[in-house]
Amino acid sequence: MENEFDYLIIGGGSAGCALAGRLSENPDTRVCLLEAGGQGDGLLVNVPSGAVAMLAKPVNNWIMETVPQKGLNGRQGFQPRGKCLGGSSAINAMVYIRGHREDYDHWAALGNDGWSYDDVLPYFRLNEHNERIDNEYHGTDGPLWVSDSRTGNPFQNYFLDAARECNIPITDDFNGAEQEGAGVYQVTQKNGERWSSARAYLFPHLDRSNLTVETLAQVQRIVFEGKRAVGVEFKQGKQLRSVRARKEVLLSAGAFQSPQLLMLSGVGDSHELKQHGIPVVHHLPGVGKNLQDHPDFIFGYTTDSTATFGLSPGGMWRALMAMRTYRKERRGLWTSNFAEAGAFLKTQPTLSAPDLQLHMVTALVDDHGRKKHYTQGYSCHVCLLRPRSRGSVQLASANPDDLPLIDPAFLDDPQDLEDMVAGYKMTRDIMEAPSLKRWMKKDMFTENVNSDEEIREVIRQRTDTVYHPVGSCKMGTDEAAVVDPQLRVHGIEGLRVIDASIMPTLIGGNTNAPVMMVAEKAVDMIRGQSRIG
Numbered sequence: 001m002e003n004e005f006d007y008l009i010i011g012g013g014s015a016g017c018a019l020a021g022r023l024s025e026n027p028d029t030r031v032c033l034l035e036a037g038g039q040g041d042g043l044l045v046n047v048p049s050g051a052v053a054m055l056a057k058p059v060n061n062w063i064m065e066t067v068p069q070k071g072l073n074g075r076q077g078f079q080p081r082g083k084c085l086g087g088s089s090a091i092n093a094m095v096y097i098r099g100h101r102e103d104y105d106h107w108a109a110l111g112n113d114g115w116s117y118d119d120v121l122p123y124f125r126l127n128e129h130n131e132r133i134d135n136e137y138h139g140t141d142g143p144l145w146v147s148d149s150r151t152g153n154p155f156q157n158y159f160l161d162a163a164r165e166c167n168i169p170i171t172d173d174f175n176g177a178e179q180e181g182a183g184v185y186q187v188t189q190k191n192g193e194r195w196s197s198a199r200a201y202l203f204p205h206l207d208r209s210n211l212t213v214e215t216l217a218q219v220q221r222i223v224f225e226g227k228r229a230v231g232v233e234f235k236q237g238k239q240l241r242s243v244r245a246r247k248e249v250l251l252s253a254g255a256f257q258s259p260q261l262l263m264l265s266g267v268g269d270s271h272e273l274k275q276h277g278i279p280v281v282h283h284l285p286g287v288g289k290n291l292q293d294h295p296d297f298i299f300g301y302t303t304d305s306t307a308t309f310g311l312s313p314g315g316m317w318r319a320l321m322a323m324r325t326y327r328k329e330r331r332g333l334w335t336s337n338f339a340e341a342g343a344f345l346k347t348q349p350t351l352s353a354p355d356l357q358l359h360m361v362t363a364l365v366d367d368h369g370r371k372k373h374y375t376q377g378y379s380c381h382v383c384l385l386r387p388r389s390r391g392s393v394q395l396a397s398a399n400p401d402d403l404p405l406i407d408p409a410f411l412d413d414p415q416d417l418e419d420m421v422a423g424y425k426m427t428r429d430i431m432e433a434p435s436l437k438r439w440m441k442k443d444m445f446t447e448n449v450n451s452d453e454e455i456r457e458v459i460r461q462r463t464d465t466v467y468h469p470v471g472s473c474k475m476g477t478d479e480a481a482v483v484d485p486q487l488r489v490h491g492i493e494g495l496r497v498i499d500a501s502i503m504p505t506l507i508g509g510n511t512n513a514p515v516m517m518v519a520e521k522a523v524d525m526i527r528g529q530s531r532i533g
Contacts (some may be wrong), residue, residue, distance in 0.1 A: 010253050011253035012034070012086070013253075013499070016033060016250075017197040021201030030212075033213045033214070040090045044059065045086070046194050048187070048336060049336050054091045055080055061081065061083055062403070064403055069407075077408065078367070078370070086202075087197065089512050089516075092510075094195075096510075096513050099508045103506075111485075124513065126532070129142045131147040143200040143204075144188060147187060147189050148186055149185070149340050150335040153362050155307060156341045158436050182342070220264070227493060228492070228493040229248070251499075252497075256404055258473050258501045265281065267287060268288060269288075287473060291470075292503075295387055295410045295420060296383035298380070298445070300378075301444060307362070309363035311375065314376070338361045339381070341360040345358065345423075357382070357509060364379055366444070380430070380431055384419050385506065388413035388415055389410060389412040394407070475502045
């Protein structure tokens with residue numbers, strides 16, 4: 001392995017793979033990508049329903065937890081994060097959602113020039129290869145394949161019929177002119193296989209002589225000369241290695257580990273760094289602050305229908321038979337992303353954008369799949385899209401092997417709880433509408449929950465993440481910002497952060513597609529030239 005490159009990319013996740021693939025398009029640019037996990041390939045990743053085997057286990061997964069959450073009755077939350085090439089795009093539910101126009105216009109209004117919806121839409125299109133939709137909102141030539149569900153699961157239609165019975169409009173494109181309504185999610189799949197950021201951007205180009213990819217390479221710290229980032233130290237096996245950057249270090253380790261690595265390297269709140277005996281390179285108090293995540297509650301029901309994923313004898317027999325269909329046609333049960341349908345709703349009709357998102361799941365989900373029920377079932381997530389609560393990421397120690405202290409501060413703001421109560425009621429109405437209720441055998445988690453106080457209590461007991469942490473290295477021009485609108489770390493040369501941590505506020509939806517958009521936009525910033533006409 002060489003010891004000097006033009007660009008060093010820390011983290012081979014959704015953003016890092018996109019950066020590596022794009023920057024190495026220029027044969028004169030030498031790129032090195034460092035990933036702490038493994039290859040991120042194989043059946044568990046590529047077969048969509050394999051996600052269930054990775055979500056709750058240390059398979060391509062960091063398996064993190066939060067600190068005890070006051071708003072959740074002192075419970076610790078679960079935080080799975082991808083640990084392989086592709087990152088969380090290799091273990092997620094593959095839902096392709098960009099957020100709402102207002103999310104990006106709000107970023108621009110905060111002083112982040114170049115980040116309005118009209119500014120970022122071309123980068124979403126540049127990233128996307130949509131199999132069905134070809135219009136001004138979508139791309140058809142990008143590396144990330146986006147397709148319609150291939151499961152043929154009837155519960156998609158049961159959910160849409162229930163939504164109609166609740167007077168909710170139906171949409172066939174959550175990423176077009178209007179987000180509000182219910183529909184079937186498009187997914188990041190190609191021909192019935194998961195299409196992670198690694199498969200989209202990286203794997204087709206591993207033979208490039210100017211691209212070096214190192215797996216099982218856990219970065220220990222960023223190396224500075226004065227206030228310029230010049231390289232990184234990383235551990236591979238038992239060996240400590242170092243590599244230098246001629247131009248820039250690009251930090252794409254995600255909303256938890258990007259701030260952790262900055263702090264381990266001496267960039268952060270000087271008081272906190274000194275507590276851990278870390279020499280201060282630059283005092284930047286916003287590092288690790290402003291953490292945001294979508295609080296999420298799940299309704300769950302048993303059913304006699306074997307159209308769902310389940311651990312009953314009939315369900316397991318159907319899943320076994322479905323393997324033949326998947327092998328021959330890449331269709332059916334094994335193409336399921338589980339969260340097959342959903343909705344974007346408003347708790348108040350006067351809101352200009354939806355503040356709730358629903359994920360209808362064709363399986364009974366309990367505690368992220370860590371609690372098993374040997375029956376058939378279905379579920380529905382409801383999450384609050386723009387919570388007011390703000391949390392933090394802090395160091396547990398100066399040891400890079402120790403995971404950071406994650407505090408999303410779920411429901412710390414009282415209004416978040418009240419908005420969740422409203423979302424609970426709206427979701428319950430859909431799940432108890434005739435088209436779905438006829439399939440319900442038992443309400444597993446919310447039976448006999450009726451009063452507002454009972455709803456508040458069950459929300460505190462069962463709410464957790466829906467896997468969308470952002471904001472811990474926020475972009476902006478204020479004193480709490482970590483990066484500027486060009487994603488350069490304030491006060492430091494040769495270092496950018498490019499991942500979900502730079503989002504100043506949560507977007508209204510799943511965060512994977514927006515992270516790849518951020519990476520595409522960052523490529524033009526790094527090159528100093530635009531691919532947008």
